[in-house]
Amino acid sequence: ADGFFSSRPQEQMLEIMRDSATGVMGVLALVFVLLGKVVCLGSLGHGGLLTGAFFMPVAGRCAIVLLMAILPYARSQGGLASLFYSQNSRVAACCGWAFLLAASLFCGGVPGVTAALSVALLVLVFGWYCRYKIKGATGDTLGAVCELAEAVVAFIFVLFAGVGA
Numbered sequence: 001a002d003g004f005f006s007s008r009p010q011e012q013m014l015e016i017m018r019d020s021a022t023g024v025m026g027v028l029a030l031v032f033v034l035l036g037k038v039v040c041l042g043s044l045g046h047g048g049l050l051t052g053a054f055f056m057p058v059a060g061r062c063a064i065v066l067l068m069a070i071l072p073y074a075r076s077q078g079g080l081a082s083l084f085y086s087q088n089s090r091v092a093a094c095c096g097w098a099f100l101l102a103a104s105l106f107c108g109g110v111p112g113v114t115a116a117l118s119v120a121l122l123v124l125v126f127g128w129y130c131r132y133k134i135k136g137a138t139g140d141t142l143g144a145v146c147e148l149a150e151a152v153v154a155f156i157f158v159l160f161a162g163v164g165a
Contacts (some may be wrong), residue, residue, distance in 0.1 A: 065096045
């Protein structure tokens, strides 16, 4: 968030993102995402809470591998996240998404499938935004898509819990 919302050129954004210090925009993004997840999980009943708590980290990690499969690494000189890029990123993304869809069909029902499809849409939109801003992905963007995907899953489960109420 510090880099993306800095209104600076791509190279300066990447330098801001490499810095381990967290700025105001980063703190605000972190607070809002975590607060959103806590509120959503707190409003779910016992059954929805368990299912949502299961799907959130699975969807988050699947979002990471999907973003890695569709975007190149943004830094030419490499970084910590470049260690995870390989020739098998697309195979890993397909396997991860097959697992997520199977789990959502068998355990999550309609809310699970809706959450999985919503996360896929989120990854595509966020991936487009990352390509537009920094021409790829970094470790920061991979972590961000994981947190956003988890929040989307929690929100979808809350929507379905409200429909059934």
